């Protein structure tokens with residue numbers, strides 16, 4: 001075996017933890033022209049809605065599986081939502097959402113936004129009940145204290161498990177706000193809010209720099225979504241999946257999900273365990 005020679009110029013790109021090669025950035029089966037067309041809107045508006053990516057059967061199965069798992073009837077504050085249920089750390093209990101988290105089209109978009117071995121930052125089911133107020137507007141990667149405007153350090157999907165309608169709490173967003181500097185939306189900006197009205201099974205995909213929030217639910221029924229947030233491979237994830245998901249479960253997941261959960265390396269050795277690739281603790 002030839003030992004690598006590391007220089008000051010190559011230190012940040014050398015795979016010093018070695019052995020397990022990344023499969024990131026190799027999304028077979030998705031035409032690159034489709035990804036390019038979607039990314040054009042993501043880059044100009046900060047978001048895209050991909051209609052009917054998932055079937056009604058998949059959404060119904062996800063709903064049936066997760067409804068029974070909610071541990072609380074409501075959130076703890078107006079950001080979580082006082083009439084909203086949230087299911088965190090889903091993968092420690094169920095893998096029903098895994099195909100949505102690693103869908104090749106979503107991975108294809110993320111491949112264009114982040115360096116290889118980007119991470120899952122959090123995964124939740126959010127069920128907004130009738131009479132919920134609008135969530136405070138925010139952008140998802142705002143906890144990385146870096147001045148704006150800047151590149152996105154996060155990106156997210158919001159998958160409509162129910163139809164998102166005009167009145168049931170569809171996510172609201174300000175197109176183009178991913179390019180703003182360090183400011184919060186004013187009254188004039190709020191006139192530009194749009195609702196992500198979309199049929200069940202559709203996906204709202206947006207950059208972590210885009211201002212958005214859960215909508216007010218003025219309808220008669222609840223609005224459920226699955227949301228996955230991803231981050232650049234050198235950023236800290238919101239949920240500490242190494243602690244929340246037992247290794248025995250992680251072993252049963254696909255290579256892509258394992259990589260997203262942090263069983264991967266950002267060169268030269270971010271994510272290592274005792275200097276080695278983290279997959280060595282799994283196998």
Ligand SMILES: O=C(O)CCC(=O)C(=O)O
Nearest residue numbers: 126170171212213214215
């Ligand atoms: O439920 C939604 O539509 C958005 C929720 C959201 O943005 C959040 O909780 O960070």
